[in-house]
Amino acid sequence: MTTMGLATAQRLLLLFLWIAALPGTALAQVNVDVIGGEGDRIPIAVLAFEGDEETDQENQIARVIADDFRRSSALKIIDAGGTPMSGGKIDFDYFKKRQTDMVVSGTVRREKDSFEARFVLYDVASGSTILEQTLSHRGRDQRRLSHRIADVIHEKLAGYPGAYATRICYVTRSADSAALIIADSDGYNRSVLLQSSAPLMSPQWSPDGMKLVYVSFERKRPRVYVLNLEDGSRKVVASFRGTNSAPAWSPDGKQIAATLSKDGGSQIYVMDADGKNLRRLSDSPSRDTEPSFSPDGQHLLFTSDRGGGAQIYRISLAGGAKAERMTFDGGYNASPHYSPDGEYFAFVHQQSRGFGIGLQEIATGQARYLTSGHDDRSPAFAPNGRAILYVTRLKGSGALAVISTDGLARSEITTYAHDIRSPAWAPYETLVTEVK
Amino acid sequence: MKRYLTLALVILAVLLPACANFGSSAEAGKRSEAARQEAIRQEEVRKQEEVRKQEEVRKQEEVRKQEQVRKQEEVRKQEARKQEEARKQEEVRKKEETRKQEEARTQEAVRKREEARKQDVLAQIETLRRQRLEDHDDPSLVGMVTEEELKKADPLLVDRRIHYEFDKYDIKAQYAPMIAAHARFLLGHPTVKVFVDGNCDDRGSPEYNVALGQRRSESLLQALVVLGVPARQVEAVSYGAEKPVAYGSNEETWAQNRRSDIAYPMLKP
Numbered sequence: 001m002t003t004m005g006l007a008t009a010q011r012l013l014l015l016f017l018w019i020a021a022l023p024g025t026a027l028a029q030v031n032v033d034v035i036g037g038e039g040d041r042i043p044i045a046v047l048a049f050e051g052d053e054e055t056d057q058e059n060q061i062a063r064v065i066a067d068d069f070r071r072s073s074a075l076k077i078i079d080a081g082g083t084p085m086s087g088g089k090i091d092f093d094y095f096k097k098r099q100t101d102m103v104v105s106g107t108v109r110r111e112k113d114s115f116e117a118r119f120v121l122y123d124v125a126s127g128s129t130i131l132e133q134t135l136s137h138r139g140r141d142q143r144r145l146s147h148r149i150a151d152v153i154h155e156k157l158a159g160y161p162g163a164y165a166t167r168i169c170y171v172t173r174s175a176d177s178a179a180l181i182i183a184d185s186d187g188y189n190r191s192v193l194l195q196s197s198a199p200l201m202s203p204q205w206s207p208d209g210m211k212l213v214y215v216s217f218e219r220k221r222p223r224v225y226v227l228n229l230e231d232g233s234r235k236v237v238a239s240f241r242g243t244n245s246a247p248a249w250s251p252d253g254k255q256i257a258a259t260l261s262k263d264g265g266s267q268i269y270v271m272d273a274d275g276k277n278l279r280r281l282s283d284s285p286s287r288d289t290e291p292s293f294s295p296d297g298q299h300l301l302f303t304s305d306r307g308g309g310a311q312i313y314r315i316s317l318a319g320g321a322k323a324e325r326m327t328f329d330g331g332y333n334a335s336p337h338y339s340p341d342g343e344y345f346a347f348v349h350q351q352s353r354g355f356g357i358g359l360q361e362i363a364t365g366q367a368r369y370l371t372s373g374h375d376d377r378s379p380a381f382a383p384n385g386r387a388i389l390y391v392t393r394l395k396g397s398g399a400l401a402v403i404s405t406d407g408l409a410r411s412e413i414t415t416y417a418h419d420i421r422s423p424a425w426a427p428y429e430t431l432v433t434e435v436k
Numbered sequence: 437m438k439r440y441l442t443l444a445l446v447i448l449a450v451l452l453p454a455c456a457n458f459g460s461s462a463e464a465g466k467r468s469e470a471a472r473q474e475a476i477r478q479e480e481v482r483k484q485e486e487v488r489k490q491e492e493v494r495k496q497e498e499v500r501k502q503e504q505v506r507k508q509e510e511v512r513k514q515e516a517r518k519q520e521e522a523r524k525q526e527e528v529r530k531k532e533e534t535r536k537q538e539e540a541r542t543q544e545a546v547r548k549r550e551e552a553r554k555q556d557v558l559a560q561i562e563t564l565r566r567q568r569l570e571d572h573d574d575p576s577l578v579g580m581v582t583e584e585e586l587k588k589a590d591p592l593l594v595d596r597r598i599h600y601e602f603d604k605y606d607i608k609a610q611y612a613p614m615i616a617a618h619a620r621f622l623l624g625h626p627t628v629k630v631f632v633d634g635n636c637d638d639r640g641s642p643e644y645n646v647a648l649g650q651r652r653s654e655s656l657l658q659a660l661v662v663l664g665v666p667a668r669q670v671e672a673v674s675y676g677a678e679k680p681v682a683y684g685s686n687e688e689t690w691a692q693n694r695r696s697d698i699a700y701p702m703l704k705p
Contacts, residue, residue, distance in 0.1 A: 175683075199678035202643060220631040220699060221571060221673050222646070239571050243650050243674045246643040259647065261672065264654065266647035287647040303644050310644055334641040348641050355640055375685070377641055396685060421642060 041076035042157055043100045044069060047090070048080070049117065050107040055142065061108060061117065064146035065153070067186065071387075073408035074158035095124045102130075104153060108145075114138045115145050121153055131156050143188055163382035167426040168389060169193065169212060170400060171200050172417035180214065180227075185382075185425070187400070187413040193227065194234075202246055205426045206253045206273075212424075213237070213247040213256055224258050226273065237275035248291045249273075257281065257291040257300065268302055270317075281315065282323070288313075290335055294342050301326065301336035301345055310334045312347055326360065329367060333358070335378060339385045344405070346379035346388050357390050359405055370407045380425045389413075389423045557703060564701055574668055579627035580701045589624075592617035596698040598656065599691065605634075605651040607659055615656075618698055619663035622670070629669050631699040632656045637690030638677035649674030656696045 046069070049061045057063060062080075069075040078100040095103055106119030114136055121131040133152060137145035147164035154162035169182045180194040180203055194200065196218055203214040212227045224238035224247045238244040242261030249256060250270075257270045268282040268291045282288040286306035293300055297317065304313050304323070309331040313323040327333035332350035339345065342362075349358040349367070354374035360367040375393040382389065385405065392401045392412070398420040400413040561578045568575045586593040596618070598611045607615070622628060634652030636645040653672035660670050682692040 173678075199675065201646075201676075201678055217675060217678060219567065219571075220633075221671065222675065241571070241573070242672055243646060245646045245674070245676075259643070261650050261654070261674070266650045266674075287644075287651065289647040290641065290643045303641065303647075310641070332640060334644045350640065375639065393685070 041074060042102060043076045043078045044102040044104065044157070045078045045080045045095060045098075045100045047103065047105040049105075049119075051110070052108050059143055061106065061142065061146040061149065062104075064143050064186075065104065065150045068147060068150040068162060068164040069154070071186075071402060071404075071409060071411045072154060072158065072162065073404040073406050075154070090122060092122070092124050092127050100124055102157065106149070108142075113140070115142055117145055117149060119149050119153075121156060141189065143184065147184065147186075160386055161384050163384040163387065163425070163428075166383055166428060167209075168380075168400075168413075168423055169203050169205070169426070170415070170423040171203065171421045172415075173199065173398075173419045173421055180212070181415075181417070183415070187415050190415070193229075201422050203422055203424050204247055204249055205424055206249050207251055207427060208253055209427045209429055211253075213249060215245050215247065224256070224275075226256075235274075237273070238271065240278075246289050246291065248293055250293050251295050251297045257293065259289040259291070268300070281317075292337050292345065293317075294338050295340060296342055301338060303334040303336065312336045312345070326362070326365070327367070337379055337381055339381050339405075340383060341385050344385075346381060346390075348377045348379065357388060357403060359388070368407065370403045370405070371401075371410070376401075378422055380423050382425050383427045389425050391420060391423060560703060573671075574629075577627055577629035577669065578701075579625050579629070580703045581625075581628060582703050582705075586621070586700065589621055590617045593621055596700075598696050600652060600694045600696075602637075602690070602694065603648075605648075605655045607655055615659050616663060619660050619665050622660065622665045626666070626669070628700065629671065630701075631671050631673055632660070633679075633697050633699065634672070634674040635679060635681075635693055635695050635697075636677045637693045638680060639690070642676055642678065646674045646676035646678075649676050652694075652696050656698070 046062045046066045052060050052062070055061075066077045069077050078095075078098055080103075081098070090103055090105060092103075101124055103122045103124055104119060105122070106117055108115060108117045116134060116136040118134045119132075120129055122128065123130050131153065135145060135148055135152070137148070144165060147162075147166075150164045151162040154160075154164070164185055166185045167182055168185055168187075169180060172179045172181055176197060178196050178198065178200040179192050180196075180200050181190055182193050183190040193212070196216060198217040200217070201215045203212045205212060206226075210229050212229065214225055214227065215222050216225055219239075221239065221241075222243050222245055223236050224244045225234050226237050227234045237256060238247070238258050238260065240260050240262035242264075243266070244258060244260055245266075246259040247256050248258070254273055255270050256273055256275075257268060259266050260269050261267070263280070265285065266287045266289050267280060267284070268288050269278055269280050270291075271278040281291075281300065282302065282304075284304065284306055286304050288302055288304045288306075290303040291300050292302070299314050299316055301312055301314050303310050305311075306313070306323075307325065310333060311325055312327040312333050313325050315321070315323045326336070326345075327347070327349075330350055332355075333347050335348045336345045337347070344359055344361055347358050347360065348355050349369055351369065351372055353372055355377055356369050356373055357371045357376050357379050358367050358369045370388065371390070371392070373392050377391050379388045379390045381387075382402075387402050387404050387409075389400065389402050391398045393399070394412070397418055400415055400420055400423055401410060402413065403410045557580070561580060564580065565575050565578045567573075568577055583594070592614050595614050598607060598614075600606075600608075618630075622630065632653045634649030634654075634656075636648050636652075638645070650672065653674055657667070657670045657672040661667050677693065680689075680693045681695070682689040
């Protein structure tokens with residue numbers, strides 16, 4: 001390499017580092033809009049973990065935790081800055097001056113095939129320890145351990161756990177292929193579960209997180225499949241004459257509801273998870289689809305055009321009572337998804353600008369519209385019930401975004417895929433073992 | 437004048453021999469010398485004549501030899517021509533043989549190709565039959581078609597797409613002749629089963645769009661059934677907004693994607 005070439009390469013490298021070091025630039029994974037309620041957020045700083053110096057910056061524990069907290073409407077990340085330590089101790093005065101209420105510090109130790117992290121949460125005002133814990137993680141994925149720490153701290157401060165140490169899945173689409181992708185909740189650690197030359201849609205996690213039910217168009221007839229994530233095997237569970245679509249798991253994972261056209265039209269049926277014991281749930285001349293089980297397994301929400309436009313209805317799975325209309329505002333409300341506690345449902349609502357994500361409290365019928373994008377859709381609840389993952393349109397293509405259920409924190413998940421559809425958020429897993 | 441000249445000549449002719457014998461006795465020696473001379477001269481003449489004759493014979497011989505050589509040459513040439521001809525004939529024969537072999541090979545290849553195609557078609561039909569069984573469908577519905585076959589049956593069959601207005605699923609009158617042509621073809625080919633699909637523009641819920649697409653495909657199915665096509669020969673499915681033919685967020689794109697297609701089981705070439 002010539003001297004000039006070397007100089008250029010160094011300049012490029014420096015430029016790259018400079019960009020990477022800037023918060024909120026194009027290279028940062030998390031793009032957050034703080035919509036409001038800034039004053040209610042707890043200001044918190046996360047110090048670099050001891051023993052984490054060798055890890056590349058993007059994957060350092062403090063960085064991953066800080067990025068997670070940026071997506072929360074309960075916390076506000078304060079840049080730890082220059083010299084927060086003083087004589088091996090945390091310089092609380094330094095943080096007091098920076099209006100920081102909480103500080104996290106910790107150490108990490110690497111074994112051959114595992115990590116162990118000890119972390120402490122301090123209250124800056126009193127200098128006291130609020131939380132001290134050690135977590136270990138088998139495997140090589142330090143990000144997963146970082147997300148677990150973020151979940152624990154988040155729960156202590158906000159009163160509910162984060163959903164950071166979880167996975168999501170989604171479908172990517174191009175002109176001649178589709179793929180089912182699994183990734184961490186922040187979009188990292190992407191891997192392809194399935195690749196197909198025909199469209200894929202509507203993946204839904206089984207309640208135990210071990211299976212995905214989805215729709216594939218690999219045959220002329222759209223069919224419902226169950227993919228076993230443990231061994232990669234898959235099985236057709238619904239291949240009735242016509243269209244088989246919109247599958248949903250029952251909360252016990254023993255049944256699957258789906259929309260079938262076997263008897264004409266689009267009607268909701270329920271079957272055992274292996275496709276047996278099919279029975280019809282809805283019986284109407286209208287289009288009924290998009291079933292969502294209530295977490296107690298007593299009810300089903302679905303979309304129907306029985307009243308003209310698309311509206312959301314509820315039926316009792318015990319049978320008997322007729323469907324109850326849930327939405328009345330506007331001419332198009334669809335894609336209902338029960339919150340994990342069963343008290344709310346997320347849905348798509350058509351507004352003057354286009355389609356946005358709404359959240360309705362079932363007891364009161366009160367609806368709030370969380371987003372007002374031109375084309376937001378396919379809402380999926382985080383397992384903690386505090387955030388909704390959905391598809392928005394960025395530069396003409398589907399992209400993933402997350403909005404907190406209070407509507408205060410909205411972030412986009414970088415996926416690097418051209419066109420994203422059908423996201424689903426996995427239930428909690430127990431991949432990190434707590435030792436203390 | 438002429439007469440005198442002739443007379444003079446006659447006189448001369450009579451007188452000349454008389455003159456020759458004049459004074460013979462006196463000139464006897466002279467005469468024998470002359471005779472000898474004459475003999476020598478004559479001998480000379482004879483020899484010359486002989487040489488001349490020999491020369492003539494030699495020449496004749498030469499000519500004969502040349503003639504012989506010429507003839508031999510001619511025979512040789514003729515032989516060569518004959519050989520050439522034979523060679524050419526052999527060549528033609530060989531060419532013919534090669535051509536025949538080539539032809540046989542080509543025929544064999546064509547036969548093999550046809551055989552392979554037949555096997556391929558049978559395999560495709562078998563795959564279709566298995567799919568039908570897997571889908572709990574009638575396994576006798578295994579008729580497959582090609583684009584050419586459809587075209588030959590009715591040029592209208594080349595067209596297999598209909599478009600809809602926004603949020604509508606009724607079939608516009610302009611498509612009636614095309615749908616009638618498909619109905620005729622299906623009635624004439626009772627083992628052919630088609631899928632009619634419904635597609636939407638990509639706005640709102642993808643799953644709800646699948647239900648909307650189903651309305652479209654079922655209205656097309658109904659249009660075929662009304663024309664007498666057995667329902668078992670048509671299956672209505674929906675792809676919602678998942679199989680767009682145009683991309684973009686504008687009315688033109690949306691209109692192109694609001695459609696139904698009639699999908700025949702096509703033999704892969």
